[in-house]
Amino acid sequence: MSRNLDLELVSLTKRYGNTVAVDAISYHFGTGTYACLLGPSGCGKSSTLRMIAGHESVSEGSVLLGHRDISHRPPAKRGTAMMFQNYALFPHLSVADNVAFSLKMQGKDAAHRKTRAMEMLELVDMVALADRLPAQLSGGQQQRAALARALITQPDVLLLDEPLSALDPFLRIRMRAELKKLQRELGITFIHVTHGQDEALALADEIVVMNNARIEQAGQTRQVFDAPKTAFVARFLGSHNVVAMPEGAIAIRSDALELKAPEAAKLPGTITNIEYQGTHVALTAVIPGDQEVTALLSDKDFFGNPRELGEAIGLDWEAGAAHALAG
């Protein structure tokens, strides 16, 4: 019943002249996964997405969808659809005509186009605005129209290029909940490019952290977050301290740190900053080697035993909480 629609990247490479934008990356996205490509700008995540979409030629390697090699097919013949960063809605067409654009290109008749476009607009709750022009829509509405347009071709994989970056923070959180809900309902694979770790953590079943044209670490979101393998991943995902220890660098989550007496703990330190964050208190301390670490304490723990700036403390953690880092 369920078709194999796994998306596979096989040593996918993109070169621009002598620069390598994507360096032989390989990954397997299972059918119906919500995956995030996460990384700083220029890490190759967008090029990767554009190669999957067919808007960028593949220099080497291949993209497989359900075991078919789609690396050299035109964008519309791949089973993928793309939602662009600025939504790329056609400014001269109404929302309904934007959504039905691909059907028009296929030469479908007007009645059929109208019905299908309305179905799609129903899905994203935009029926009332079908006759508006894109310029008359808010950012969130434009995004929904762009989603409907991408989904009307019934793609097996939806590619989203920084879909939330143009929205204000409040709307961003609402739209990301809607994206996740839509993905669950449709059951198709979503591949979402972002540089926001909170967005990735909130949405993704799997995350692929990229840096310098390579995959730094990839896997189930929780596994990656709980056990970052490199200092880059630990820092990029946030909420981690990277500490150089005599036996090598380790990553420890800031909420895994406990405060103890200096002599009873693994690391001695001096408090340099205390930041109240509502539910938590972030406490920054300097430890030997002039390194800064941040401990995140619940407000109850902190105010049960308040500390002062400049106070000497000991930082301790459970044995399993620290992860040795490579590189």
Next chain:
Amino acid sequence: MLQNRHLTGWLMATPLSLVLLVFLVAPIIMIVVVSFWGATEWSIYPAFLFDNYEFLLTSEVTYRVFFNTFKYAVITWACTLLIGFTVAYYLAFHIRSLTWQIALFLLCTIPFLTSNIIRMISWIPFLGRNGIANSTLISMGVIDEPLDWLLFSDFSVILAFVHLYTLFMVVPIFNTMMRIDKSLIEAAADAGASGWQTLWHVIVPLTKPGIMIGTIFVVALVMGDFITVRFMSGSQSANVGRMIQNDIGLLQYPSASATAVVLLVTVLLLIGTLLRFVDIRKEL
């Protein structure tokens, strides 16, 4: 304070208003006034007569000449649009680097470093009976006899118009095209549009304001021209501009003014109609 702000506003608008008033509005009013004057073979005299208009609008020649003017305008418009759109499209969408786009764009303007008349006249030795075009065609064996219609014909008039005015089509179209978000082209490809479909359903509709501005330039220039028609047709064809020029040559200023007013009204109506179809405000 408020008074002051108003005053500053008026003062800042004054220089341009004065220039337009003295050099645009006043002459037009003058032409309109003179168009009602009377004339004999040797004199003109102030009056308020409709003779000039009556003569103009009842003469069969007027209609022939106006028809000819429209014919030049329409054919020139079609040719410049086709060439201008193609050139602009190539520059905007097929040349990837901005440096090359600017370089090639400047290349398009090089012929405009010489004057209109010189560019026009340089066609004459090329198209003449024993010109380069005819001798090349004969030596290639394409024709046996020189072609007569190459020079001093409608063909040469329109050729010169297209040569002179295509850039006026290229510039606004190129300008509009450069503002088209390139991701729209990708979005069209993503929706399965072929190259032609993208052109017709995305690029052409979004380029309309540029096409319209170019159209206004070209139509206004061709409708008001007299020198190109005179040189390139060897005075064998006429347009409205030539008619006015003839009247002026005969010192028939009232008649020339009446023709000018009719031409002005025609062109304004034409442009007004065009503007009803396309909103060019966001281009300005």
